[in-house]
Amino acid sequence: MRCEEVREQLPAYSGGELMEAGELEVHLASCEGCSSELARYRELAYSLRSMRDRVQEPSATFQARLVASIPPRRIRDDVRRIVREHPRELAVGSAALGAAAIGLLWWRAARRSVERERQLVPAG
Amino acid sequence: MVSPELVDACKRGDPRAFEELVKATHRQAYTLALRLVGDRQEAEDVAQEAYLRVFRGLSGFRGEARFETWFHRIVANAAMNHLRRKGRFGDLTAEPDDLEHSMPDTAADTERVADRDELDRALARLPEAARAVVVMKDMYGLSCREIGHEIGISEGAVKVRLHRARRRLKELVYGQEAEVSHEV
Numbered sequence: 001m002r003c004e005e006v007r008e009q010l011p012a013y014s015g016g017e018l019m020e021a022g023e024l025e026v027h028l029a030s031c032e033g034c035s036s037e038l039a040r041y042r043e044l045a046y047s048l049r050s051m052r053d054r055v056q057e058p059s060a061t062f063q064a065r066l067v068a069s070i071p072p073r074r075i076r077d078d079v080r081r082i083v084r085e086h087p088r089e090l091a092v093g094s095a096a097l098g099a100a101a102i103g104l105l106w107w108r109a110a111r112r113s114v115e116r117e118r119q120l121v122p123a124g
Numbered sequence: 125m126v127s128p129e130l131v132d133a134c135k136r137g138d139p140r141a142f143e144e145l146v147k148a149t150h151r152q153a154y155t156l157a158l159r160l161v162g163d164r165q166e167a168e169d170v171a172q173e174a175y176l177r178v179f180r181g182l183s184g185f186r187g188e189a190r191f192e193t194w195f196h197r198i199v200a201n202a203a204m205n206h207l208r209r210k211g212r213f214g215d216l217t218a219e220p221d222d223l224e225h226s227m228p229d230t231a232a233d234t235e236r237v238a239d240r241d242e243l244d245r246a247l248a249r250l251p252e253a254a255r256a257v258v259v260m261k262d263m264y265g266l267s268c269r270e271i272g273h274e275i276g277i278s279e280g281a282v283k284v285r286l287h288r289a290r291r292r293l294k295e296l297v298y299g300q301e302a303e304v305s306h307e308v
Contacts, residue, residue, distance in 0.1 A: 006166065010289035011286070011287035011288075011291050011294075012287050014290070015261070015262070015286070015287075015290070017268070017283055017287075031167075036270045040294055040297075040298050041290060041294060042245070043241065043299065044262075044290070045129065045262055046292055047203075047240060047243050048243070048258065048259075048262040049262065049265075050240070050273060051240050051243065051244070051263060052263050052264060053156075054152070054155075055151040055152055055155045056154060056155045056158050057162075058154040058167070058168055059164070059168065059169075059237065062150060062168050062171075062181060063146060063147065063155065064148050065168075065172065066146045066150055066171075066172060066175050067142070067143050067146055069172055069176060070139065070142050070143075070146075070177065070179055071176070071179055071180075072173075080183070086181065119181065
């Protein structure tokens with residue numbers, strides 16, 4: 001491989017994105033210039049990674065502005081969260097509630113029917 | 125680092141937890157936004173937009189990845205949308221006008237680790253599209269696929285941009301390489 005071809009591929013090679021690197025590595029083993037170029041890319045990569053935790057300071061009011069922009073808590077959001085987090089419990093609870101409601105309606109209807117029959121039957 | 129307990133408290137809608145989350149993360153959010161958009165005021169606006177998305181979408185965060193990873197993607201996405209809206213997300217292949225003048229006169233000592241102030245300045249001189257891929261991949265560790273998703277281009281296109289951006293950044297920091305003709 002020629003140096004020009006190798007250097008074309010060094011940005012990808014330094015980042016581990018090159019799939020086939022056999023010939024390139026053979027060249028690097030014997031070419032001081034290209035090895036130096038690779039070292040520069042690796043230094044850059046190392047420095048970039050180390051800069052991640054180097055934070056910049058925003059304006060003095062930034063944090064307060066963010067806190068003030070937090071949307072107020074809404075009941076609708078709480079309901080959605082409960083539905084999302086506890087679907088099984090909600091299904092069981094709904095079924096139980098439905099069964100209880102049906103049972104109550106049936107019991108009331110039966111009771112009214114008994115009362116009507118009592119009113120129709122003359123005493124004695 | 126943001127604890128899972130703090131995230132859970134935020135999910136439950138605890139306003140104190142939200143304040144705690146902001147306190148713990150606002151500098152990182154601002155710094156990432158600044159590195160992507162390159163302007164302090166715009167970076168604050170982008171970070172604020174990202175926090176609103178976090179508050180709305182936190183219930184969808186399942187904790188499979190670290191909170192910071194998820195959060196960085198949201199900030200990056202807000203920054204990309206901002207650059208797109210401003211029409212500044214240009215083609216990486218377009219040469220910036222001042223690139224020739226931005227080159228150092230001589231190559232620096234290759235043995236040293238790149239000075240971080242110098243690197244910050246070099247990053248700021250990259251076109252937005254070039255800076256975005258380098259910052260997201262080489263600084264924050266997003267995958268090429270994730271970056272492609274945020275920018276709206278293919279993984280292969282991200283790699284092409286990334287490699288050009290690395291070369292340009294290396295030239296800005298160390299100077300242009302000399303002509304070579306060695307063959308092995």
